[in-house]
Amino acid sequence: MKLPPGSVAKAKTLQRRLRARIVLAHLKEKPKFIAGADAAFDGDFALAAACVFSFPALELLDIKTACVKVKFPYIPGLLAFREGPAVINVVKKLRPKPDVLLIDGQGIAHPERMGIASHVGLLLGIPTIGCAKSRLVGECGEPGKKAGSRVELVYKGETVGAVLRTKDNVRPMFISPGHLVDMEDAVSIVLECARGFRMPEPTRQADLITKKMKREGKQQCAG
Secondary structure, eight states: OOOOTTHHHHHHHHHHHHHTTOOOOOOSSOOSEEEEEEEEEETTEEEEEEEEEETTTOOEEEEEEEEEEOOSOOOTTOHHHHHHHHHHHHHTTOSSOOSEEEESSOSSOSTTSOOHHHHHHHHHTSOEEEEESSOOSOBOOOOOSSTTOEEEEEETTEEEEEEEOOSTTSOOEEEEEEESOOHHHHHHHHHHHOSSSSSOHHHHHHHHHHHHHHHHOGGGOOO
16 A cells, blocks of 8 residues: 655654643543444455443443545554544444543554554543553563553653553553543553453453454444
8 A cells, every 4th residue: 555755754743743632631530331442454444343331340332343444554653544543433333432442552652652542532532541462662571470460661761551460370461541541540440341351351342343354354344
């Protein structure tokens, strides 16, 4: 996929402009509804899924899926421009509207402090948390082996995330606030959503759905 000259530079400039609008703050009240979102790719299409749950009971309330034509190639650090439109499309369909959104990706633990969770949270105007399976930036130690153990993820002298053990003796998750939440809220919510698996339940379910969509082909998109 070829982009017009200067597109990457424009995308990075936009990231820096949007970054100034990111707010990290303690949630004013405990959320009632939490959603998870994920995207996969099938050729030129992004296959996105989002699930909304009651919180803290985590009763599944709604699932939505979408297929969106991809207009941006894979470029490290610019994931939001590739899969963000599909994620935004599908999250907008959820009922009830989530109070907090967990996204399979980075929040501020990003070279421009503007990962997909921050980008989507800002554009949708809802609190978001990045729940990534791997590290994009920063240095960290190894958390303890028990669930709930954590160490800081530090990038250029700033704490941008938490390396969090969500289940005993499994690889940690890389958690970072996206928008309208702070670090403690992000970690606390992810731990409350960890129900015996490495991934928090909202993003785990979204991930399972996108994998199924990819196996069955993009014609399976619905909702």
